[in-house]
Amino acid sequence: MSKTINIDGKEIPFEEGQTIIEAATEAGVYIPHLCHNPDYTPHGSCKLCTVKVNGRNCSACTFPAEEGQEILNNSKDLEQDRKRITQMLFVEGNHFCPSCEKTGNCQLQGVAYHLDMHDNHYPHFFANREMDASHPDILIDHNRCIFCNLCVRASQEKDDKNVFAISGRGINKRLIINSTSGKLKDSDISLNDCATHICPTGAILIKRTGYQVPIGERIYDKQKIDQVALAKEHK
Amino acid sequence: MQAYIQAQIDKYEAAPVRLLHILRAIQSEFQHIPPEAIEQVADSLNIPRTQIISVIEFYGFLSHDRQGKYQIFVSDSITDHMLGKQNLMIYFAQQLKVNIGELRADGLVSLNNTSCTGMCDQGPAGLINGYALPRLDRPKIDAICQLIEQQTSLEDWPTDFFEVADNIYRIDLLLKEQITPGDALKASYQRGLTETLTEVDISGLRGRGGAGFKTAMKWRFCSEEAETERYVVCNADEGEPGTFKDRVLLNSYAHQVFEGMTLCASIIGAQQGFIYLRGEYLHLYEKLNAILAERRQSGLLGENILNQGVNFDIEIRLGLGAYICGEESALIESLEGKRGIPRNRPPYPVSQGYLNKPTVVNNVETFMAAAKIAIQGGQWFADVGTKQSDGTKILSISGDCTKPGIYEYPFGTKISQILSDCDAKNVLGVQVGGPSGNFISNQEFDRVLGFEDLATGGSFIIFNQTRNILEVAKNFTHFFAHESCGFCTPCRVGTSLLQKQFDKIVDGHGSAGDIAALEELCQLVKNHSHCGLGQTAANPILSTLQRYPELYQQLLKKISYEPGFDLDASLETARRLTNRDDANAHLVQVEED
Numbered sequence: 001m002s003k004t005i006n007i008d009g010k011e012i013p014f015e016e017g018q019t020i021i022e023a024a025t026e027a028g029v030y031i032p033h034l035c036h037n038p039d040y041t042p043h044g045s046c047k048l049c050t051v052k053v054n055g056r057n058c059s060a061c062t063f064p065a066e067e068g069q070e071i072l073n074n075s076k077d078l079e080q081d082r083k084r085i086t087q088m089l090f091v092e093g094n095h096f097c098p099s100c101e102k103t104g105n106c107q108l109q110g111v112a113y114h115l116d117m118h119d120n121h122y123p124h125f126f127a128n129r130e131m132d133a134s135h136p137d138i139l140i141d142h143n144r145c146i147f148c149n150l151c152v153r154a155s156q157e158k159d160d161k162n163v164f165a166i167s168g169r170g171i172n173k174r175l176i177i178n179s180t181s182g183k184l185k186d187s188d189i190s191l192n193d194c195a196t197h198i199c200p201t202g203a204i205l206i207k208r209t210g211y212q213v214p215i216g217e218r219i220y221d222k223q224k225i226d227q228v229a230l231a232k233e234h235k
Numbered sequence: 236m237q238a239y240i241q242a243q244i245d246k247y248e249a250a251p252v253r254l255l256h257i258l259r260a261i262q263s264e265f266q267h268i269p270p271e272a273i274e275q276v277a278d279s280l281n282i283p284r285t286q287i288i289s290v291i292e293f294y295g296f297l298s299h300d301r302q303g304k305y306q307i308f309v310s311d312s313i314t315d316h317m318l319g320k321q322n323l324m325i326y327f328a329q330q331l332k333v334n335i336g337e338l339r340a341d342g343l344v345s346l347n348n349t350s351c352t353g354m355c356d357q358g359p360a361g362l363i364n365g366y367a368l369p370r371l372d373r374p375k376i377d378a379i380c381q382l383i384e385q386q387t388s389l390e391d392w393p394t395d396f397f398e399v400a401d402n403i404y405r406i407d408l409l410l411k412e413q414i415t416p417g418d419a420l421k422a423s424y425q426r427g428l429t430e431t432l433t434e435v436d437i438s439g440l441r442g443r444g445g446a447g448f449k450t451a452m453k454w455r456f457c458s459e460e461a462e463t464e465r466y467v468v469c470n471a472d473e474g475e476p477g478t479f480k481d482r483v484l485l486n487s488y489a490h491q492v493f494e495g496m497t498l499c500a501s502i503i504g505a506q507q508g509f510i511y512l513r514g515e516y517l518h519l520y521e522k523l524n525a526i527l528a529e530r531r532q533s534g535l536l537g538e539n540i541l542n543q544g545v546n547f548d549i550e551i552r553l554g555l556g557a558y559i560c561g562e563e564s565a566l567i568e569s570l571e572g573k574r575g576i577p578r579n580r581p582p583y584p585v586s587q588g589y590l591n592k593p594t595v596v597n598n599v600e601t602f603m604a605a606a607k608i609a610i611q612g613g614q615w616f617a618d619v620g621t622k623q624s625d626g627t628k629i630l631s632i633s634g635d636c637t638k639p640g641i642y643e644y645p646f647g648t649k650i651s652q653i654l655s656d657c658d659a660k661n662v663l664g665v666q667v668g669g670p671s672g673n674f675i676s677n678q679e680f681d682r683v684l685g686f687e688d689l690a691t692g693g694s695f696i697i698f699n700q701t702r703n704i705l706e707v708a709k710n711f712t713h714f715f716a717h718e719s720c721g722f723c724t725p726c727r728v729g730t731s732l733l734q735k736q737f738d739k740i741v742d743g744h745g746s747a748g749d750i751a752a753l754e755e756l757c758q759l760v761k762n763h764s765h766c767g768l769g770q771t772a773a774n775p776i777l778s779t780l781q782r783y784p785e786l787y788q789q790l791l792k793k794i795s796y797e798p799g800f801d802l803d804a805s806l807e808t809a810r811r812l813t814n815r816d817d818a819n820a821h822l823v824q825v826e827e828d
Contacts, residue, residue: 044579045723047763057762062579084759088728122732123800147721165285167292169557169574171731173721174292178285180274 005069007051020060020071021049025233030226031073032082032111034089034200035148036061038233040157043149046089048082048111083115091122092171094129094143095201101210102202104218108146109201110225125171132177134185137207138196145175145203155195163189175203239264240272244279251280252590254290254572255555258297259514263364266342267301286573293574293720295349295556296365296514303338303345305383307331309361309371312351312476313710314633314696320359323371324348330380344383350558350714351476352515355633355696356402356640364389365517367399399518401483402640405656407627408619409604410643416490417535419498419606424543428502435605437613439625443600444470444561445668445692446767447624450601456585458503460593467500467508467547468589468596470566474513474558475669476714477694479631481599483641485512485519488603489526493549495602497536498609499595500547508549509589511566514556523551558718562766563596564588565720576722577766600629600693620646624685632657634666634697642695644684651680654697661700664782669694670711671771674704674778705741705786708775712737715772726769729760737776740790744824746797750787754780797824 002013005020007029014023019042021031035046044062051060052072060073072078089095089108097103129142147166155163163184168174179186189196196204215221219228243260247253254276261272268291277284291297309315309324324335324346333339333346354360357369366389368379375396382392403410423431436451457465469492473481484492496508512520527549530536538546552570554560560569564578567589588594597605604626608616616626624646633639636659644653654662664676668691675682675689682688698707716730736753739745757773757780764770780787802822810820 042579044765047723047725047765050763059579059765064581081759081763084755085724085763088724088732091732092724092728122728123735123798125731147727162283162285165283165289167285167289168721169293170716170719170721170727172292173727176285176288178283180284 003065003067005065005067005071007071008074014065018065020051020053020058020063020065020069023065024060024073025230028230028234029073030230031060032114032226033061033229034107034111034146035150037150037198040150040153043153046146046148047085050078050081050085052078079115083112083117084121086112086115086117087119087121089146090117090120091124093127093145094124100144100202101205102144104215104221105213106202106220107200107225108144110220110228113220114225129174132184134183135189135207136185137191138184138189139205139207140175140177140184141203141205142175143203144201146201147173147175148200150198150200151175151195151204154198155189155193158194161188161193161195163187163193163195236265236269236271237275240275241279244276249279250572251282251286252570252572253552254280254282254287255294255569256553258287258290259553259555262297262302265301266304266306267298282572289574290572293557294514294554297555301338301342303333303343304386305344305363306365307344307346307361307363307368308349308352309346310350310352310354310358311348311710311714312355312358313707314351314355314477315358315360316706316710317634317698317702318358323359323373323376326373327371327376327380330376331383343386349515349556350474350718351478353473353479353482353513354399355477355479355631357400358633362515362517365514366397367515367518368396369399397518399482399486401487402638403483403487404632404638404640405642405644407643407645408616409600409607409627409629410488410641413488414491414494414606414610416494416530416533417541419491419494419609420501420535420541423498423501423609424541431498431609432502434613435608438604438608438616439613439620440601440604440608440616441624441686442598443604443628443692444563444598445475445672445690447686447690450597450605453585453595453597454499454502457593457595460586462593463504464590464592465503465505466589466592466594467496467503467505468563468566468570468594469496469508469510469599469602470561470563470596471510471516471599472513472554472561472566473599473692474561474718475671475692475694476711477631477633477666477669477696478692479633480629480641480693482516482519484599484603484629485516485523489523490530491606492599492603493527493530493536495597495604495606495609496549497540497545497547498605499597499602501540501543501545503593503595505595506546506548508547509570510549510551511560511570512551512553513560514554517553520551520553527551557720558714559720559766559768562768565766566596567594574720576720577768598692621683621685621687623687628684628691629693630684630691630695631693632695632697635659635662635699635702636697646683646685648684649680650675650682650684650689653684653695654680657697659697659699663698663700663702663704665698666694666696666707667691669696670714670775671767672774674707674775674782676782704779704783705790708779709737709741711775712772715768719768719772723763723765723769725760725763726765726772729756729764730769730772732756733760733773733776740787743790743792744797745787745791747791749791750780750784 560575565575
């Protein structure tokens, strides 16, 4: 008899050492997330995957599953809070979906639709962020960075490099590049790196590929993010 | 430059865990961290340059941009404000002919604000080249300006400028008499370490940083870990505005603190300990190092302590101006030479702390109390206090009273008693536990100190009837936004949104729905943030909203909605571009019906 946790009334088996989100994904239960990717060390920073475990808020991507946990994932309150957290990400950076070449392939946008987000709710920060177009094949648009840390982790954990890092404090947080000039062209990133392809938003883009797939035929144009995530992340 | 930097790298053994010390030295020598220094340190320590850049940008006392040869910070704590800091700061800037937040053109001096420097009982206070400057007033500022213009070296400044007083007003169990160095260890070895841990358990001692975890249980958990490389860490990063008791304990009871750490090390089997000393207490650094040396000499530290076969030593690591490093897992990250970002838990530090090894992190006061308990026995301590809160608590009292300073009280003491002892009159309310704690109004002075009622790390700020409580809440709210580490969304974005939304109301731009929006935002930040900073950042607003709703209501405009930004001001750039300033180039904020 395997151990189980209970998510929204459903008994879900888990293996020792699994996090809540891992057990949920395997059982076909979607928990919204942005900084989590099952291929990398959990980070726990976006807080979108917050679930109530025995009445306490926990990040499903970092919190270990334990026998007997009563977990609330689909509740009105949690959905509302997740929407607000997503809106925070939208006002913090500068996100203009209609003019972004990632539209339709963007997880931030996909999650926003999933959470029924129709406006930004909060006042914009209008942060002054730069673009780094120095590299011949890869573009960084800092306006769209949500600090999920996935490029940092991908470069360290999969590419065996250290191209990206997070710097700054609080609202002045920023993504930095490991090169003497601070520019991407002087770093040792390459087109085939995992870090190049991992960005959930349009912050790291491959040049000259943006419109190969027409708008309307993109990932989240065809399927909602919960289905895409479950299909892709189920091991 | 290269030679100086190399000397620092060598001094700190090119250890990445001592990166903060290396950078502190470079900043102090060159008044900033030059790009060449980043490359040199990265190469020598074999760490990515991005780790160094991220550390520079995280800590308040490091900078890419050049600071003055005389680098001045003045504390922006509410207690300093109450002592006239704001006017004094303007005066300081005028006398030095420098703008606040800037470097003077000749590079001689820079003037900045900083968070609470732990001198609330002797403010307004500042720091010059890292050293505390308490009790600032106009005559002292005049003298300081003169010394700076004459480029007098700090060593030749009047020593009383740097004198920090203890101001101890009430002593009880812990402060009554100092232990004789070695006595706690001798008593423990004689009784047996297991038995001594039992005494600590009987004493009921709980963590004095505020969270109140049982000390004996923490030590036991750590000692039961399979990994035998273990560490003891003393959290001396008291950054909570209004707290300064650890400063006094380290100034006058350091032996007892070190003895408590050594006792803990003996019990859990640790060979290395650290004191994480907040950067603002640089003035204590040499003194504490001298006491550590003295203890090594007397066989109370180092190899084979008191011939009991225990090996343990203590190293002081200095912080660099980041409130979040008081959070134990952020502190551990900082000890490792990184940005102070709180870790995900579990695992907890007792199983995976410093270098991912089992680590006990306790407050200065906790170690100090444990040392005395080791001598007196647990019951001595447990006899005092309340059911859930044994013993005494050392408070840092500041604000509107005639005798600000250190007061030790048994748990269970009423707030009214404390206010009477420190001679506070016409009190409006008290902030217990600092900005992250609770505000209580003058209707609640029957409440008592203790984990079951008012838990506190020691900060106790008194406000009299002349104070504007919303100004206080504003100061605290800005403090949290400034100190948020930025790791998680709800705190990083939320504390800045709280600041905007609160200022909108207090600055008179709020309308009907704004209070509800503020409250909703408070709940979101509180419920979803990663660590204690975010979880408590909304407390100042929530507790004043609850107690003084009418104060907020009075500030609201009688219109249904006003945007959070100034429409007319937003057109300023457009007006300049088009060279217009006629009536049609302006917008009114709200169309009248």
